[in-house]
Amino acid sequence: MTGLPPPARIPLLVLGLAALLTGVLAGLARLGIAVPDFGAAQAGIHAALMICAFFGTVITLERAVALEGLWGYLGPAAAGFGGLLLILDAPHWVAQSLFVGAALILLLGSFQVMQRQFALFTVTLALGAVCWLLGNLLWFVSADLQGAVPFWLGFLVLTIAGERLELTRFLPARAAAAPSFIAVTVLALAGMLFTPIEPERGLQIFGAGLLALAIWLLVFDIARHNARQQGLTRFIAVCLLSGYLWLALGGLAGLAGGFAAGDALHDTAMHAIALGFVFAMVFGHAPIIFPAVAKVNIPYHPFFYVPLALLHASLALRVAGGVADSLALRQWGGLANTATLAVFIATMLVSVIRGGRTPARRRRGSNRGPGLD
Numbered sequence: 504m505t506g507l508p509p510p511a512r513i514p515l516l517v518l519g520l521a522a523l524l525t526g527v528l529a530g531l532a533r534l535g536i537a538v539p540d541f542g543a544a545q546a547g548i549h550a551a552l553m554i555c556a557f558f559g560t561v562i563t564l565e566r567a568v569a570l571e572g573l574w575g576y577l578g579p580a581a582a583g584f585g586g587l588l589l590i591l592d593a594p595h596w597v598a599q600s601l602f603v604g605a606a607l608i609l610l611l612g613s614f615q616v617m618q619r620q621f622a623l624f625t626v627t628l629a630l631g632a633v634c635w636l637l638g639n640l641l642w643f644v645s646a647d648l649q650g651a652v653p654f655w656l657g658f659l660v661l662t663i664a665g666e667r668l669e670l671t672r673f674l675p676a677r678a679a680a681a682p683s684f685i686a687v688t689v690l691a692l693a694g695m696l697f698t699p700i701e702p703e704r705g706l707q708i709f710g711a712g713l714l715a716l717a718i719w720l721l722v723f724d725i726a727r728h729n730a731r732q733q734g735l736t737r738f739i740a741v742c743l744l745s746g747y748l749w750l751a752l753g754g755l756a757g758l759a760g761g762f763a764a765g766d767a768l769h770d771t772a773m774h775a776i777a778l779g780f781v782f783a784m785v786f787g788h789a790p791i792i793f794p795a796v797a798k799v800n801i802p803y804h805p806f807f808y809v810p811l812a813l814l815h816a817s818l819a820l821r822v823a824g825g826v827a828d829s830l831a832l833r834q835w836g837g838l839a840n841t842a843t844l845a846v847f848i849a850t851m852l853v854s855v856i857r858g859g860r861t862p863a864r865r866r867r868g869s870n871r872g873p874g875l876d
Contacts (some may be wrong), residue, residue: 506567506568506570506571506572506573506575506576507567507573507576509796509797509798512564512568512576512796512797513797515560515564515576515579515580515583516560516561516564516796516797518556518560518579518583518584518586518587519556519557519560519561519564519579519582519583519586520557521586521587521590522552522553522556522557522560522583522586522587522589522590523552523553523557523844524542525541525542525545525552525586525589525590526545526549526552526553526556526557527542527553527840527841527844528541528542528543528545529542529543529545529546529547529548529549529552530546530549530553530837530840531837531838531841532545532546533546533549534830534833534834534837535830535834536834536837536838541590544592545589545590547648548589548595548648550648550651550652550655551589551598551602551642551648552586552589552590553777554655554656554658554659554777555582555585555586555602555605555635555639555655556582556583556585556586556587556589556602557586558659558781559579559582559585559586559602559605559606559635560579560582560583560586560605561579561792562609562662563575563578563579563581563582563605563608563609563612564576564578564579564796565792565795565796566578566609566612566613567579567612568795568796569616570612570615570616574608575608575612577604577605577608578604578605578608578609578612579605581601581602581604581605581608582601582602582605584601585597585598585599585600585601585602585605586598588601595646596643599639599642599643600643602639602642602643603636603639603640603643606632606635606636606639607636609632609635609636610629610632610633610636612632613625613628613629613631613632614629616628616629617629622669623668623681623684623685624665624666624668624669625665626665627661627664627665627668627688628661628662628665628666630661630665630688630692631657631658631659631660631661631662631664631665632658632662634654634655634657634658634661634692634695635654635655635658637654638651638652638653638654638655638657638658639651641654641699649764650698650699650702652762652773653694653695653698653705653706653709653762654695656713656776656777657691657692657695657709659776659777659781660691660713660716660750660776660780661688661691663780663781663784664684664688664716664720667720667724667725667726667743668684670724670725671723671724671725677723680723683719683723684719684723686715687712687715687716687718687719688712688716689712690708690711690712690715691709691712691713691715691716692712693708693712694706694707694708694709694710694711694712695709695712702763703760703763706757706760706762706763707757707758707759707760707762709757709762710753710754710755710756710757710758710759710761710762710772711754711757711758712754713750713753713754713757713776714750714751714754714755714757714758715754716750716754717747717748717750717751717754717780718751720743720747720750721744721747721748721751724743724747726739726740726743726744726747727740727744728740730744734803735790735803738787738803738807738808738811739787739788739790739791740787741787741808741811742783742784742786742787742788742811743783743784743787745779745783745811745815746779746780746781746782746783746784746787747780748779749775749776749778749779749780749783749818750775750776750779750780752771752775752779752822753771753772753773753774753775753776753779753780754776756768756771756772756775757772761773767825767828768825768826769825770821770822770825770833771822771825771826774818774821774822774840775818775822778814778818778840779814779815779818782814782844783811783814786807786810786811786814786847789801789847789851790803790807790854793851793855799855799858799859800855800858800859801851801854801855801858802854802857802858804854804857806850807850809846809850810843810846810847810850813839813842813843813846814840814843814847816839817836817839817840817842817843818836818840819836820832820835820836820839821833821836821837821839821840822836823836824836
């Protein structure tokens with residue numbers, strides 16, 4: 504059975520983008536910046552909008568396209584409509600139920616992938632889905648959104664790590680790679696699972712696991728080799744390597760207690776990972792993922808480095824504000840983060856228009872090349 508045709512996937516992307524827009528406005532409201540009422544009203548669920556509604560929709564949609572079955576699209580539909588219900592101020596339990604359902608669909612899809620190919624990277628992807636499911640269940644049962652955040656971060660980090668791990672098979676075999684990956688993943692999972700029992704210690708262990716995972720990615724990922732290439736291949740590698748540095752900073756801040764709500768390093772720990780690491784991955788992989796999902800062409804252009812540079816500069820400003828305990832710097836950093844996302848989206852839209860005008864013979868090879876990821 505084939506999946507949804509590309510035009511039918513667009514409404515799911517629109518739901519995800521609506522969650523992104525509202526989540527960004529909610530994040531600005533948390534910084535004390537005046538935003539439209541519909542964004543300010545969601546300040547308390549900023550993390551749910553960004554992770555469950557936006558990333559949940561995008562990740563489950565990508566997985567559904569890969570599985571090529573109609574049932575897989577129930578995942579992005581559930582996550583997208585869950586975000587819409589949050590925006591419309593529906594009772595939280597309804598949206599929470601949809602997020603639980605979306606995570607279950609993602610987990611079932613992950614099991615199907617494991618049946619096709621049982622490997623360390625497919626197990627890691629499944630563990631990422633488990634983390635999302637556990638976080639959603641925790642939020643549903645206890646209404647403790649803050650307690651769900653480590654599980655949600657685990658969902659994003661393990662999903663990305665699993666996809667990166669898959670590509671290490673193109674490198675010469677290194678005996679230490681798999682055992683060390685298992686060790687750092689177990690450390691992060693142990694901290695996450697220990698958090699509901701002993702929050703302070705569990706969050707510190709979780710931070711240590713993320714720091715160790717960042718070091719593993721910097722050492723073993725194929726991005727180090729691809730940084731010596733040209734064009735899109737090099738751009739993706741730069742995105743990845745810079746993102747790993749932010750993951751390391753976030754893990755280090757978490758190890759110092761930054762994952763605890765109210766800690767002076769909380770904003771640094773959270774956004775080094777959720778913005779610096781995760782969005783660097785988004786910027787790098789968008790020219791590959793969006794064409795696969797929406798069947799559009801996004802030819803590489805050196806301007807792609809502009810939103811990436813803005814991402815790092817704006818986040819550095821925000822982190823500096825957190826370290827200096829300066830609300831003004833954090834606010835300017837938050838506004839610059841928002842502008843960065845706007846520049847990135849505009850860049851992708853212009854690229855799609857450019858891609859539509861590219862002659863077919865050139866288009867076939869525009870985003871291809873050895874060692875693409």
